[in-house]
Amino acid sequence: MSAPANIAIVGGGPAGAFAASLLAGAGRNVTLFDERMAWEKPCGGGLTAKALDRYPFLRDNLQPKKIVRRVEMSLLGGPRVHFDLRDPVYVYSRHTLNQMLLDRASAAGARLVQERITSIEPNWKLRGTHETYAADFLVIASGARTPFSGFGLPQSQADTSMTLGYFVPGARDTMDLEFQPGLEGYLWIFPRDTHASVGICGTLLREPSSKMKERLHDYMRRHQLQTESARFYSHRLPALRRESLHNLRAAGENWAAAGDAAGLVDPITGEGLFYALRSAELLADAIKGNRVAEYPRALRNEFGRDLEFGARIAPRFFHGNFLGASVLARMIQFTARSATYSALIQDLFAGSQGYLGLKRRLYKNLGRTLGEIAASFFRTTSR
Ligand SMILES: Cc1cc2nc3c(=O)[nH]c(=O)nc-3n(C[C@H](O)[C@H](O)[C@H](O)COP(=O)(O)OP(=O)(O)OC[C@H]3O[C@@H](n4cnc5c(N)ncnc54)[C@H](O)[C@@H]3O)c2cc1C
Structure with missing residues (x-):
C-alpha cells in the first residue's frame, strides 16, 4: 500500500489532536475535523504518572492545572x-487540555476545520454540515459518542458505562x-484549578441513571457540594x-480508530486519556x-x-x-494498615x-501484608 496523501481525522479530542500533531509534524497532509474544537468535555481530567512520564509536555507547561497529592478513599x-x-x-480542565493539544x-501544520461530520461515504467522502471533503485515509477519533458504527467501538450497552x-x-x-x-463503578x-469535577460512573445494566443520580446527590450532600x-x-x-476487547477491530482498509472511539479505556478506573494519547502515537x-x-x-x-x-x-x-x-473493604483496610499493600x-x-x-x-506479598496488618492492630490496641 502506498503512503496516504491526505489524512482526515474525525475528532479533535486528545486522540485526534495528538495524532494530528505527530502526523503533520512528520510532513503528512492532515485535516482534523471537530464539531466544537476545544470544549469542556465531561471528564475528571486526571492524568496519571504513566501519562505524564511518557508525555512530559503535559507536566511542564504554564497552563492552569491542579497538582493533586492527597487522596481519600472510602x-x-x-x-x-x-x-x-x-x-x-495532574488534573486539567478539558477545555485547557484539548486546546493545548x-x-x-496546528503548530505542526495540521489544518483544523470546525465541522460536524455527518456521514462517511464510499472512498472516504466525508459529508459535513457545511461541505463535503475527500481523503485517502481516515482516522476515527470521535470519542465514546462516535456516530460511526462499524469502526472500532462496539455500540452495545453491555460495553458502555454511564457517567x-x-x-x-x-x-x-x-x-x-x-x-x-452494589455499584459497579465509583463516585x-x-x-x-477553579472548580471540581464531581461525578459517578456505573454500568446501566445494573441500575438506571435515575438511581445513579440519587447516589450522586446524596454523595454531594454529604460533601457539602x-x-x-x-x-x-x-x-x-x-x-x-x-x-469485546479481544475481538476489537481497530483498523481496516484505509482507516483506523484511536482513543475512546476504539474502546480503549481502563474497565475498572475509567482512565482513558493515557490510552487516547498512546493509541494516537502508535497509530501515527x-x-x-x-x-x-x-x-x-x-x-x-x-x-x-492488560x-x-x-x-x-x-x-x-x-x-x-x-x-x-468485600474486596473493596479489604482494599481500603489493607491500604490503611500495610506499607507493602499501600505501595501497590x-x-x-x-x-x-x-x-x-x-x-x-x-499473593507474593500476602504474608508480609497480613503480618503488617496484625502488627498495626497490636500498635493500635497497645496505645
Ligand atoms: C465523566 C468522565 C470522567 C472521566 N475522567 C477521566 C480522568 O479523570 N482521567 C482519564 O484519563 N480519563 C477520564 N475519562 C475518559 C476520557 O475522558 C476519555 O478517555 C478521553 O476523552 C478520550 O479522548 P478521545 O480523544 O478518544 O475522545 P474525546 O475526548 O471524546 O474527543 C472526541 C472528539 O470528537 C468530536 N466529535 C465527535 N463526533 C464528531 C463528528 N461527527 N464530527 C466532528 N467531530 C466529532 C467531539 O467534539 C470531541 O471533541 C473520563 C470520562 C468521562 C465520561
Whole structure:
C-alpha cells in the first residue's frame, strides 16, 4: 500500500489532536475535523504518572492545572483511608487540555476545520454540515459518542458505562473516591484549578441513571457540594467486556480508530486519556511506517491484554469477597494498615502496576501484608 496523501481525522479530542500533531509534524497532509474544537468535555481530567512520564509536555507547561497529592478513599458504610500520592495526579480542565493539544497540531501544520461530520461515504467522502471533503485515509477519533458504527467501538450497552456529574465552582485540594455496595463503578471529586469535577460512573445494566443520580446527590450532600451553582453533565464511557476487547477491530482498509472511539479505556478506573494519547502515537507510527495493518497488534501488545484482564476481574473487584469481607473493604483496610499493600496502591494510581501482574504481586506479598496488618492492630490496641 502506498503512503496516504491526505489524512482526515474525525475528532479533535486528545486522540485526534495528538495524532494530528505527530502526523503533520512528520510532513503528512492532515485535516482534523471537530464539531466544537476545544470544549469542556465531561471528564475528571486526571492524568496519571504513566501519562505524564511518557508525555512530559503535559507536566511542564504554564497552563492552569491542579497538582493533586492527597487522596481519600472510602466504602460507603465501611472503612475509609487517606494517603499522600508518591506521584501526584495532574488534573486539567478539558477545555485547557484539548486546546493545548489542538494548538500543537496546528503548530505542526495540521489544518483544523470546525465541522460536524455527518456521514462517511464510499472512498472516504466525508459529508459535513457545511461541505463535503475527500481523503485517502481516515482516522476515527470521535470519542465514546462516535456516530460511526462499524469502526472500532462496539455500540452495545453491555460495553458502555454511564457517567453523571457536575462541575462545581470552588477550590479544594483532596481527591475523593467513594465506592458503594452494589455499584459497579465509583463516585469521585477531582479538584481542578477553579472548580471540581464531581461525578459517578456505573454500568446501566445494573441500575438506571435515575438511581445513579440519587447516589450522586446524596454523595454531594454529604460533601457539602451544592448543585445550584454547578453545571450538570452526563456522558458515555466505554467499558468493554473482555470478549469485546479481544475481538476489537481497530483498523481496516484505509482507516483506523484511536482513543475512546476504539474502546480503549481502563474497565475498572475509567482512565482513558493515557490510552487516547498512546493509541494516537502508535497509530501515527504505523501510518508513518506504512504498516497500518500492524497497528491493532501494537495496541494489543502494549496494553490490550492488560485491559482484557482488567475487564475480566472488574466484577470481582466491585462485588467480590476476600477473607470474609468485600474486596473493596479489604482494599481500603489493607491500604490503611500495610506499607507493602499501600505501595501497590501507589503503583496502581501511578499506572505503573498493570492488572496482569497484580494477582502474582498480591499473593507474593500476602504474608508480609497480613503480618503488617496484625502488627498495626497490636500498635493500635497497645496505645
Ligand atoms: C465523566 C468522565 C470522567 C472521566 N475522567 C477521566 C480522568 O479523570 N482521567 C482519564 O484519563 N480519563 C477520564 N475519562 C475518559 C476520557 O475522558 C476519555 O478517555 C478521553 O476523552 C478520550 O479522548 P478521545 O480523544 O478518544 O475522545 P474525546 O475526548 O471524546 O474527543 C472526541 C472528539 O470528537 C468530536 N466529535 C465527535 N463526533 C464528531 C463528528 N461527527 N464530527 C466532528 N467531530 C466529532 C467531539 O467534539 C470531541 O471533541 C473520563 C470520562 C468521562 C465520561
